[in-house]
Amino acid sequence: LAALRRGPATAEATEDLVALLGVLTGGYEPGIRALFAEADASGEAETFGPLVALLGHVDAPPLQCIAIDVLGGICAASPHFKAWLVKETLAVSQDLPNALRSPAPPARFAALEFACLLVEVEGFREAFQKGGGEAVLRAMLESEPPAPPRPTGFMGGLMAAAFSGGATPALARGGGARRDPMPRELAEVVLGRMGGPAPA
Numbered sequence: 001l002a003a004l005r006r007g008p009a010t011a012e013a014t015e016d017l018v019a020l021l022g023v024l025t026g027g028y029e030p031g032i033r034a035l036f037a038e039a040d041a042s043g044e045a046e047t048f049g050p051l052v053a054l055l056g057h058v059d060a061p062p063l064q065c066i067a068i069d070v071l072g073g074i075c076a077a078s079p080h081f082k083a084w085l086v087k088e089t090l091a092v093s094q095d096l097p098n099a100l101r102s103p104a105p106p107a108r109f110a111a112l113e114f115a116c117l118l119v120e121v122e123g124f125r126e127a128f129q130k131g132g133g134e135a136v137l138r139a140m141l142e143s144e145p146p147a148p149p150r151p152t153g154f155m156g157g158l159m160a161a162a163f164s165g166g167a168t169p170a171l172a173r174g175g176g177a178r179r180d181p182m183p184r185e186l187a188e189v190v191l192g193r194m195g196g197p198a199p200a
Helices: 003-006 013-025 030-044 044-056 063-076 077-088 091-100 105-118 124-128 131-141 183-193
Strands: none
Touching: 003 013, 003 044, 003 091, 013 030, 013 044, 013 063, 030 063, 030 131, 044 063, 044 077, 044 091, 063 077, 063 091, 063 105, 077 091, 077 105, 077 124, 091 105, 091 124, 091 131, 105 183, 131 183
């Protein structure tokens, strides 16, 4: 965290630091406890701000993707952190819509997964609409090809473990063939959970 605050010289060095943070906190209880203890001591903005700021690195899609993955893991561990991220940062009102506009498909897909993870947090819709996120998703539905028929029990996505209760099509339960969700399917999930019907 201290190294992230100082700001490494290159995007590649930052990727390495964020990946290390992900290893130390992803599914590792002592690591995630230590992270939240630091937030209690130093404040959430001081602790998480440098990581959240990486969402805005539109010129470095690999860095955006790994930052989204690590933030998704932290969100899965703490509903309080999800609420803070939506209400107290520019992640949803600015960075997430911008990531959805990325020319890099991996960054757009990671942003769609992240939106699925956050969509039911209070205040998401208002913040997301403020940044033009809903309009981006509707434009995506117009440009993306229809999804192929969905096999029973398909899974996919780096943050699959973070989704619960069928938050995305990627977590359909059951056996049989599996495939990653299509971007169109994730966009439909976000729009549907925001309360507005997705275009046919």
